[in-house]
Amino acid sequence: MSVRRVVVWVGVAALAAVGGVAVARRGVPEGLVDWGLAGRTARRLAGEPEGWRPDSELIAHYDGIVRRSFEAVSAYTGVPMELGSDEVRVLGRADWIDANLVNFERLLAPLAVAYQHTRTGSGALGRVAAHGTRFTVTGQIALLLGYLGRRVLGQYDIPILDAEAESAGIYFVEPNLERVAAKAGVDLEALRLWVALHESTHAYQFRVGDPPWLRGYTAGLIQDYLAEAIRALESGERLGQRLRDMWRRFDRDDPAGTGLMRLALTDAQAESLGRIQALMTVMEGYSNHVMRATGREVIPGYEVLEARMKARERAQGASSRVLNRLLGLDLKLEQYKVGEAFVEEVVGLRGLGFMNGVWEGPEMLPTLEETRDAEGWIERIEGRGEREEE
Numbered sequence: 001m002s003v004r005r006v007v008v009w010v011g012v013a014a015l016a017a018v019g020g021v022a023v024a025r026r027g028v029p030e031g032l033v034d035w036g037l038a039g040r041t042a043r044r045l046a047g048e049p050e051g052w053r054p055d056s057e058l059i060a061h062y063d064g065i066v067r068r069s070f071e072a073v074s075a076y077t078g079v080p081m082e083l084g085s086d087e088v089r090v091l092g093r094a095d096w097i098d099a100n101l102v103n104f105e106r107l108l109a110p111l112a113v114a115y116q117h118t119r120t121g122s123g124a125l126g127r128v129a130a131h132g133t134r135f136t137v138t139g140q141i142a143l144l145l146g147y148l149g150r151r152v153l154g155q156y157d158i159p160i161l162d163a164e165a166e167s168a169g170i171y172f173v174e175p176n177l178e179r180v181a182a183k184a185g186v187d188l189e190a191l192r193l194w195v196a197l198h199e200s201t202h203a204y205q206f207r208v209g210d211p212p213w214l215r216g217y218t219a220g221l222i223q224d225y226l227a228e229a230i231r232a233l234e235s236g237e238r239l240g241q242r243l244r245d246m247w248r249r250f251d252r253d254d255p256a257g258t259g260l261m262r263l264a265l266t267d268a269q270a271e272s273l274g275r276i277q278a279l280m281t282v283m284e285g286y287s288n289h290v291m292r293a294t295g296r297e298v299i300p301g302y303e304v305l306e307a308r309m310k311a312r313e314r315a316q317g318a319s320s321r322v323l324n325r326l327l328g329l330d331l332k333l334e335q336y337k338v339g340e341a342f343v344e345e346v347v348g349l350r351g352l353g354f355m356n357g358v359w360e361g362p363e364m365l366p367t368l369e370e371t372r373d374a375e376g377w378i379e380r381i382e383g384r385g386e387r388e389e390e
Contacts, residue, residue, distance in 0.1 A: 032112040034134060038142045039101050045146025046093040049175050054090035058174070062192070063088050066170055069196035072294040073204050077356060081204055085167035093149040096173050099157065104141055106161055107222070114230040153177055154195035156202035160219045168206070170199050184308045190299050194309075197294050201287040208359040217362050218279065225272040277335065278368040282358060284332075285339020285371075289347065338371050345374035357381065 066088045074081045091099065115133070153176055158168035172195065181188040206214050295302045313333075346355045358364050363384075370377040 032115040032134060032137055033105070033108065033141060034138045035101060035105060038104075038138045038145070039097060041139075041142035042097045042101075042145035042149060043094045045142065046097060046149030048093045052092045052175055054092075054174060059088070059090050062090050062172055062196075065192055065196045066200065068298070069193060069200040069294075070203070072197060072298050073200045073290055076290055076294050077204060077352075079204060079208055081200070081207065086203060087167060087169045089169050089171050090174050091171050092175055093173060096152065096155070096171060097145045097149045099169070099171065100145055101141075103157070103159075104145075106159070107226075110223075110226050111229055149173075151176065153180065153191075154199045156199040156206075158206055158215060160215060160222060163219075168203065170196075170203065172196075180312070184312050186305050186308050187301065190301065190305050193299055194291065194295055194305060197291040197298075198287045201290040202283065204290075205283055205286070205359060208356075209361065213361055214359070218276075221272060221276050221279065225269055225276065228268040228272060231268075274368045278366060278371055280332075281335040281339040281368070281371045282342065282366055283339070284336050285341070285343045286355070286358070288336055288340045289343040342366065342371050342374050342377075346378060349374070350378060354378075354381075 063083075067083055070081045070083060089095075089099075152173055154173070155171040156168060157171055159165040172192065177191055177195070178188060180186075181191045184191075206212060208214075292306070295306070299305060343355060358366070364381065366377045370380070
């Protein structure tokens with residue numbers, strides 16, 4: 001079987017997970033996802049140094065790293081920040097997977113409820129479809145978390161859809177940090193602080209505004225996306241036509257620049273995803289900008305660290321690039337690049353103070369098109385200010 005055909009069939013599995021369109025009709029007692037199987041499979045794929053656990057000294061050390069990074073980000077942005085109730089966690093790969101399984105289960109809960117309502121039909125075909133849906137969604141989650149479990153270095157984890165939660169987690173996956181530092185030939189302590197600066201900037205983004213608004217806005221975008229997925233699930237939209245459209249576009253080498261995951265979406269979901277992508281682009285680009293600006297001040301030998309981490313990204317193998325495309329991770333890498341170019345241009349033209357205005361409210365965010373047109377965003381924001389003064 002050709003590589004292209006393998007790619008397409010894995011993309012078919014992604015359709016069920018992302019688009020929510022493989023409708024399981026009746027007679028199957030299981031839910032949408034076998035969470036136990038997803039976790040076990042992801043942990044096996046990720047692997048784990050045997051018996052790895054952080055000791056109290058390492059945990060305390062990371063607490064100091066995060067506090068230092070908060071101070072650096074505060075000094076650069078001009079906004080006071082304290083660690084407060086946020087929890088610093090030093091994780092192994094399995095612990096990181098378990099933490100994110102909780103996130104996935106919370107995220108997919110509305111879709112799982114709709115799935116339960118739609119599988120009330122009858123017949124063998126309906127039972128097969130339901131089992132197939134459960135298998136593909138479970139497998140996609142396991143593949144994603146297993147793959148990322150070997151690669152992710154840090155994470156700012158705020159429970160977006162849990163309105164009652166008041167704190168966030170700042171995660172560091174120590175086995176991956178140790179492995180990357182050794183392979184890239186960089187100082188482990190420098191790498192730890194480099195990651196901490198990026199994640200601390202995400203903490204800043206969720207704390208600014210009067211009042212802070214980013215969490216509620218992000219939750220609204222995700223809920224809109226899920227609402228469309230539920231509508232597609234409950235209406236029983238035909239999967240066959242979607243697959244044929246997907247095949248034609250992929251066979252023409254026309255992935256629309258966003259990876260196969262994007263091909264799974266309905267038009268309404270694509271619109272919601274565009275808003276989410278625009279937000280993630282500016283968030284990641286801003287975090288990279290702050291990480292670099294502060295890193296030059298607080299990380300000895302920063303230029304060597306940055307050069308070697310960039311070389312590591314360029315050296316990514318062909319198989320990894322294919323998997324990135326399948327999982328939609330190529331979109332994330334593009335977000336970093338586009339977002340950082342956007343922020344660098346705005347800061348160069350108008351200064352950091354003007355750039356920081358993006359965190360004043362949703363109306364200040366760039367559209368997806370504006371993330372590639374910094375001057376257009378500046379013109380719109382300045383025009384908005386002039387109208388408010390009249």
